[in-house]
Amino acid sequence: MDTIDLDGAGLPHRISQTLIKAILDRTLRGGDRLVETELQKHFGVSRSPVREAFRDLEKRGLVEIRARRGTFVKKITRKDINEHYPVLAVLEGLAARQAHGHMRRDSGKALAAELRAMEAAARTSDVELFLEHHGRFHGVYIQASGNQLLIDMIMDLRLRGTMLRYFYPHTPAYCQQSLDIHQRILSALCNPQEAPGQVERLVRGHIEEMLVLKEWEL
Amino acid sequence: MDTIDLDGAGLPHRISQTLIKAILDRTLRGGDRLVETELQKHFGVSRSPVREAFRDLEKRGLVEIRARRGTFVKKITRKDINEHYPVLAVLEGLAARQAHGHMRRDSGKALAAELRAMEAAARTSDVELFLEHHGRFHGVYIQASGNQLLIDMIMDLRLRGTMLRYFYPHTPAYCQQSLDIHQRILSALCNPQEAPGQVERLVRGHIEEMLVLKEWEL
DNA sequence: TCGAGATAAATTGTCGACAATCGACAGTCG
DNA sequence: CGACTGTCGATTGTCGACAATTTATCTCGA
Secondary structure: OOOOOOOOOOHHHHHHHHHHHHHHOOOOOOOOEEOHHHHHHHHOOOHHHHHHHHHHHHHOOOEEEEOOOEEEEOOOOHHHHHHHHHHHHHHHHHHHHHHHHOOOHHHHHHHHHHHHHHHHHHHOOOHHHHHHHHHHHHHHHHHHOOOHHHHHHHHHHHHHHHHHHHHOOOOHHHHHHHHHHHHHHHHHHHOOOOOHHHHHHHHHHHHHHHHHOOOOOO | OOOOOOOOOOHHHHHHHHHHHHHHOOOOOOOOEEOHHHHHHHHOOOHHHHHHHHHHHHHOOOEEEEOOOEEEEOOOOHHHHHHHHHHHHHHHHHHHHHHHHOOOHHHHHHHHHHHHHHHHHHHOOOHHHHHHHHHHHHHHHHHHOOOHHHHHHHHHHHHHHHHHHHHOOOOHHHHHHHHHHHHHHHHHHHOOOOOHHHHHHHHHHHHHHHHHOOOOOO
16 A cells, blocks of 8 residues: 545544545455554554544444554444344434424425435346435435434444445345335325324334344354 | 642543543533643643543533634533433433343342432432432443443433533422332333333333423523 | 734644553573 | 563554644724
């Protein structure tokens, strides 16, 4: 690896963004050690911004900083997966409930657009594209919840979830099958008459299902 | 303020702990600016550990770091309160549900002990003592959930909640009144026959009630 | 008197160097 | 032969100084 140029403002942020990308696309693997002096040379900066970037990654749950021993990319375990989805499920369920309370027309349109894109991706078995629009579909009602605390917590969890996704083989079949539940979620969200509890249950159940699936390879 | 001595290991951690105490007991008020050079002199260390402590406080949501502008103790707003309790409610609800799934006898005993202490404190109108045991009561089933991710998230939220508590006048009357719901939560948690959904609903409802109370002074 | 612009002070961001600590290896002793 | 201890290299923790930026102050003119 050679020295990379990144002039401008916000050194720590830019470094952490680069590292996040590297972790999410598995250039950096779970358990890998991040050495300050190496990254210092790699980015052509001093150790201070590198250390601050590490703190940011730690906050986001992507690395673990062990005092006087170094920082390591977090290793995904079965336990992490078992703990992740129930928490994400209740939070997204709450987000859906709160979003349902004040849905705007454009939010509904955005949801419908993402769902159509998901259908198209499923038809061509483009799993990667499907996942992108699937993520955006969820993002719409999360943002629409208007609860900034909730939004931040979910976004952090979803970032970690991106690490998890490598361990679950998203098949075209699963894409096809999950279209139905998203259609129902869309309908419920856009129907003011729908019971808030029902909207919440649909979303929560949809996410909890990830745990039931047995194909996780660890 | 004079220089304070804190030898030993974990400078940043010790500094952040000191600052957390100061923020929670309102020695440092919302909106106050934390200047690196001042704290550096106060603690008799360099700016590096102070900066790391700031990052820790930011992660915990107690301060806000604005780039090139300084770090400020977070100001509590009505919006924060409105966003806080629904999120805490669903998370503690989930914790209670998961704890209910594998309650040990000693957890039940601990719950009962805390509830008795709460009753005693309520009888003598010792609100401070009541709140301490109330916090521990919740802590028991949170820990019993066994979900470390969930535990960490709730603990962070509860820390922030400690800041909120100054804005709600906890009266002896409220203590007395909340004994009943805690008795029901205790019974539900300790009864294996109880429906998980019911346990979750009880806890979630109890926490969401904080929002309905009108006595918040902002 | 008030406001805009220039200047000065204060504060954060970054850097390179030194100190403290950890892990591995080798040597010694039982 | 195995376990313990001391040393060495590598890496993190801390420091003080400098650079960049923001905020406060001062001056000048309308």
